[in-house]
Amino acid sequence: MASNDLVIQKMLEHNAKWAHSIVQADPGFFIRSAAVQTPQVLWIGCSDSRVPESVITRFMPGDIFVHRNIANQVHPKDDNVLSVVEYAVGALKVKHVIVVGHTECGGAKHCLAAAEEPPQVPTDPLHRWLEPLTELARSLPQEERTLPILVKKNVEKQVKTLKSMETIQKAKVHVHGWIYDLSTGHLNDRAVDLVD
DSSP: OOHHHHHHHHHHHHHHHHHHHHHHHOTTHHHHHHHOOOOSEEEEEEOOTTOOHHHHHTOOTTSEEEEEETTOOOOTTOHHHHHHHHIIIIISOOSEEEEEEETTOHHHHHHHHHHTSOOOOOOSHHHHHHHHHHHHHHHSOGGGOSHHHHHHHHHHHHHHHHHTOHHHHHHTOEEEEEEEETTTTEEETTSSOOOO
């Protein structure tokens, strides 16, 4: 068996053990979970494999509605994220939306490097997706073009975008900006400056 196949096999084995342990602790969990989901939170985070929302918050399936993408972006014209927000707020009635950035973000690092180059029209999906973040990096004074500052400014920008959405405003949903520190495993809910 190839080493890649071993990873897949390990995932399936871990899943079986996990499911068994949940049933042992709460025999009706999966029956209830299959019937309905009632999350209170929409988590908009980065796709980074080191920031799995249910693991780092110790929440169970059904507790967090999730949208993840490269560098936790909320593009105002992206139907993917807009449909997630609409469904979370309108159908699931979540009361909180949390944008979660993280330290050592690869997408933000990419944008810092791109900001030092002459502007050009992005030709591939990754560069097109990250172009707003690259522009944000370019807008920073040179002394502020650091990864921690860009990660913070990025979360602030996404929070402002969400707060400007009619769906969010009508439902009076609380929008939060957090940063996850990879080096400590802690979420910081005071890392960004949010103005109502």
